[in-house]
Amino acid sequence: MKEKVYKIILNIIDDNDIKIDNLEINESTLLTNDLGLDSFNLAQLTVEIESEFGVDIFENGIISSVGDILNQLK
Amino acid sequence: MIFWIERDFEISYNMLIEDLKNGESSINLSGYNYFLKLLQILINDYIPENPDDLINYILVNKDRLSFQIHTSGTTSTPKLVDIKLKNCVRYVKINNNSEKRIWGMGYPVGSYASTQVFFQSLMNKETILYLFGMDFKLADEIFSNYLVTNLSCTPTFLSMLLINFQKKHPSVVKITTGGEKIKKGLIDAFKKIFIRADYINIYASTETGSLLYSKSEFFKIEEKYKNLLKIFNDTLWVHESLLNNINNLEDGWYNTNDLVEFIDNKRFKFVSRSNGYLNTGGYRISPSEVEEAILKIQNVIDVHVYGKSNSILGTILCADIIGDKLSSKKIKKELISSIEKHKIPQVIRLVKFFEHVNNGKKKIMI
Numbered sequence: 001m002k003e004k005v006y007k008i009i010l011n012i013i014d015d016n017d018i019k020i021d022n023l024e025i026n027e028s029t030l031l032t033n034d035l036g037l038d039s040f041n042l043a044q045l046t047v048e049i050e051s052e053f054g055v056d057i058f059e060n061g062i063i064s065s066v067g068d069i070l071n072q073l074k
Numbered sequence: 075m076i077f078w079i080e081r082d083f084e085i086s087y088n089m090l091i092e093d094l095k096n097g098e099s100s101i102n103l104s105g106y107n108y109f110l111k112l113l114q115i116l117i118n119d120y121i122p123e124n125p126d127d128l129i130n131y132i133l134v135n136k137d138r139l140s141f142q143i144h145t146s147g148t149t150s151t152p153k154l155v156d157i158k159l160k161n162c163v164r165y166v167k168i169n170n171n172s173e174k175r176i177w178g179m180g181y182p183v184g185s186y187a188s189t190q191v192f193f194q195s196l197m198n199k200e201t202i203l204y205l206f207g208m209d210f211k212l213a214d215e216i217f218s219n220y221l222v223t224n225l226s227c228t229p230t231f232l233s234m235l236l237i238n239f240q241k242k243h244p245s246v247v248k249i250t251t252g253g254e255k256i257k258k259g260l261i262d263a264f265k266k267i268f269i270r271a272d273y274i275n276i277y278a279s280t281e282t283g284s285l286l287y288s289k290s291e292f293f294k295i296e297e298k299y300k301n302l303l304k305i306f307n308d309t310l311w312v313h314e315s316l317l318n319n320i321n322n323l324e325d326g327w328y329n330t331n332d333l334v335e336f337i338d339n340k341r342f343k344f345v346s347r348s349n350g351y352l353n354t355g356g357y358r359i360s361p362s363e364v365e366e367a368i369l370k371i372q373n374v375i376d377v378h379v380y381g382k383s384n385s386i387l388g389t390i391l392c393a394d395i396i397g398d399k400l401s402s403k404k405i406k407k408e409l410i411s412s413i414e415k416h417k418i419p420q421v422i423r424l425v426k427f428f429e430h431v432n433n434g435k436k437k438i439m440i
Contacts, residue, residue, distance in 0.1 A: 043386040044420040058385035
């Protein structure tokens with residue numbers, strides 16, 4: 001599951017041509033602060049994750065980090 | 075007294091009066107300059123001596139003053155709508171409390187909602203902190219430094235703040251959202267950060283001004299509006315007496331094209347728009363305008379743009395595209411130079427055919 005989530009995030013970064021120095025993703029990575037995702041990118045992320053896992057990660061509150069996403073999917 | 079804060083600049087009420095006297099801005103700030111110009115248009119050749127003069131002039135002349143706002147029409151071409159000042163200040167409340175409020179404005183200037191916040195603050199000689207376009211990484215620092223008391227923004231802007239906050243902000247006592255539908259999950263989430271804040275949800279539009287208020291995602295028509303607002307064919311209609319200057323009326327009523335869904339015999343929520351427009355992150359978008367832009371890209375054969383319900387933006391913009399040698403990344407890069415960012419579909423699928431409904435039209439998924 002973790003690898004699939006990381007792959008989705010990397011795809012969104014590439015798809016939107018977001019430039020990041022020293023890109024590294026782990027559970028403590030912050031979606032906006034570290035990865036530079038904006039509201040449109042986060043909306044895309046919810047769609048891609050829902051499509052893969054059938055879960056709307058923002059349905060029950062706010063997600064800040066990659067770890068928060070993984071917790072929602074458990 | 076500070077009138078306007080934008081980035082690291084502070085404009086006092088006295089500086090505003092000086093700029094009105096001089097007929098030009100002393101500082102180049104996009105938000106401040108927009109509202110300075112709006113005030114210049116409103117008061118025309120009247121020159122106030124001080125802030126109280128300006129406020130009194132607006133109050134006394136509100137019934138005859140108006141200004142214009144660009145809005146999307148029923149075609150993809152933006153149009154100018156005349157805004158009656160009396161409609162704009164319809165719900166302005168005078169704050170009798172000696173403590174002045176700091177208004178966090180999370181709407182873009184030029185939107186109707188931003189003018190509501192502007193006049194609410196101006197008429198009370200309070201301070202606006204212009205937040206739209208802020209670096210969300212600085213959210214905690216900005217809210218701690220300026221001690222925002224009243225936050226007005228779209229649900230999308232509120233989501234972005236909450237995603238970035240690391241600490242609680244008890245200075246905020248009221249949050250007002252509008253411009254798009256809100257989900258209960260977001261209302262519950264903000265209470266963990268804005269621990270003292272009350273919540274108000276507003277239904278407003280450029281054409282109608284502010285009409286409905288609620289403390290949740292559900293609205294009901296107040297008794298005083300029972301002959302001026304009606305739900306017909308699951309759509310909200312507004313009597314002409316409440317409107318700004320609108321031409322396309324049917325027997326004195328204006329069709330907002332906003333579809334509602336009743337949850338009991340009085341309360342309803344807004345679900346979508348019936349005129350084909352999509353509301354994504356508070357922006358009104360014409361799918362046909364986006365389709366036109368995509369069709370201009372080399373190797374695109376056909377395109378279908380539609381909306382899909384989304385927890386962050388209310389509705390996310392999607393595009394199914396038929397064509398050769400294309401990728402989502404390539405299409406997004408091409409669109410950056412032809413349309414505004416919020417009009418670029420976030421989800422792009424390359425497909426071999428479209429799903430169609432029985433009447434032969436492309437299927438719209440909402």
